[in-house]
Amino acid sequence: MKLDSKHMRYLNADDWKTLTAVETGSRNHEVVPTALIGQISGLRGQVHRSISALAKIGLIGRLKNASYDGYRLTYGGLDYLALNTYRKRKDVYSIGNQIGVGKESDILVVADEQGFQRVLKIHRLGRISFRTVKANRDYLRKRNAGNWMYMSRLAALKEFTFMTALRENGFPVPEPLAQSRHTIVMSLINAFPMRQIASVPNPASLYAELIQMILRLAQYGLIHGDFNEFNILIKETKAGGTGTEDGPEKLILTPILIDFPQMVSVDHANAEFYFDRDVNCIKRFFERRFHFTPDEKGPHFKDARKSIGKDGVQRLDVSVEASGFSRKMAKELESYMEDIGVDGDRDPNAARGDEESDNDFEEEDGGEEEPEVADESYIIPSASGDEEMGTDKFGNEV
Ligand code: ADP
Ligand code: MG
Known part of the structure; x- marks a missing residue:
């Protein structure tokens, strides 16, 4: 598609x-x-x-x-x-390459009238649902038919609302620029997902920074829920000396967090499960990829809980409800995602990037093709x- x-x-x-x-x-x-x-x-x-x-x-x-x-x-x-x-609001003027094809989204580079590049994320909830829960095919076909549009809109609205709240509170996330229907426009991050990074100069400090981010999210009342190597982009900036006289050139790695449709409140019934899963995902990746094992266990959710709202910070799980993404919407979206078997980037059938590709997805009408990568920019x-x-x-x- x-x-x-x-x-x-x-x-x-x-x-x-x-x-x-x-x-x-x-x-x-x-x-x-x-x-x-x-x-x-x-x-x-x-x-x-x-x-x-x-x-x-x-x-x-x-x-x-x-x-x-x-x-x-x-x-x-x-x-x-x-x-x-x-186009009418002048948020997007031209469309460029598709840079990502997730299970439930398409990611494209677009540009505004001045030629500044941005990212368009199109939510497509339900497009792969029949592959994941085959046993419930007929039930899903029925349920999915009328809901995909509303649910994809909810996913986009949720992502935009959370990105805005996070950005306003100094979290390293893309800048949310516009939202319409099942899509959002955000700033383009010039960086690769951590999944594509073979080695880093100092795994311990990057690890500490990511764990710190998980803890800071909890302080603000949130758990990302899909905190993994696909949803963390690593920005590289050069700093320090020229590499000759004033010492070696230093590479500064800044993690940027993306992908928010599955964020949950720290008060969610399964909060501890999601928190632990986020932490363990990073641990596992650092062990496998960078051969780095932290000295300490944890962090554990019970410790993170103690910091909720600490230092007078705003609880974003509460404030997003006031800014347009209601608790009712959150519940609807969550139960739909559960029904169709969406579990972030964690789905073993996920077709993405450098992992094995997956050609067996089936559309509602069975007639549409797998997305292709566009290679020409057009207005x-x-x-x-x-x-x-x-x-x-x-x-x-x-
Ligand atoms: P999905 O919900 O399908 O996982 P993501 O929001 O995680 O969608 O985006 C999928 C991929 O697209 C990311 O892994 C990343 O490579 C790329 N991407 C998404 N947003 C941006 C952005 N703002 N800047 C640069 N690349 C991005
Ligand atoms: Mg993702």
């Missing part, structure tokens, strides 16, 4: 109204009746032309065997709506006829 924006230029004002109407109708209907699309869009009988245009390029799909004539939004359609919003085509926009980036009226 590759993001492909090339059809955007061919959509006219009616097409956008129709696409938006299908999105709106999806809130209450798994399959949006054609008549309702005509009604919401205000196009009435005129809607059929746009419906076939959108269906032809896969932005909406007709559900066969439905008892009534109707359509549902596809991931492609939702992608277009998000991109269109970003998001202007959506002709969107009345809110005024002019496009070429100064043309649209």
Whole structure:
């Protein structure tokens, strides 16, 4: 499922109204009746032309065997709506290479109008669900069908809300820049995941820094829940001497934390389990990769608990609820992720990076291909006829 924006230029004002109407109708209907699309869009009988245009390029799909004539939004359609919003708000101007294909997300490099690079993360919850829990296939197929859109939106909203809170409190995370539907835009970190780093000059100090980060998160009321070598990017900066007269050049390694849809509160029923798992993940990786074994045991959750809220810090697990990601949303997302077998980067079937690839994932409709890596940068085509926009980036009226 590759993001492909090339059809955007061919959509006219009616097409956008129709696409938006299908999105709106999806809130209450798994399959949006054609008549309702005509009604919401205000196009009435005129809607059929746009419906076939959108269906032809896969932005909406007709559900066969439905008892009534109707359509549902596809991931492609939702992608277009998000991109269109970003383009109007001038958050994204062009789309570049895909740099990551997770199980539940696509990561792309994009740029703003000044050419500054950013990262677009597209959440795609549910796209691999049938592979992981095969026994519950039919149940999942049913449950998944109507929920992926809402749940992917929740995942993006959660990630954006937590990233914002962490960033505001001085945690080393990307800068959250924008959010729309199932996607977020954040700053590009010029660094590799720790998974790709063969050796470091001083494993003990990097290890200490990562453990410190886990403890500091707990102090602020949070557990990352997927704290591993894929979600820690290691930024390298050179500092100190030139390597000749004023001593050896020093490499400073700064870990940057990413990937927040599975964060939990320290008050979560399984908090201790998640905390220990985060700690052990780092331990195991440092032992295997850097042959580093810490002298001390722990840290243990009971010790971390004592520091919650210490020094008067804000509890972010509490403050995110006030800033838009409610407890109810958290519960809904968590139980959905549990149902479809999402467990962060830890899934043994995970297809990513330098690990074995996995070709057997199956889509809801069984028809879509595995994402490919785009290698050309292209500008998001202007959506002709969107009345809110005024002019496009070429100064043309649209
Ligand atoms: P997933 O939920 O699929 O694991 P992540 O947020 O962990 O998605 O991103 C997947 C990969 O994309 C990361 O391992 C990293 O290589 C890359 N990536 C994600 N966000 C950024 C960023 N802001 N800057 C640079 N690379 C990133
Ligand atoms: Mg990840």
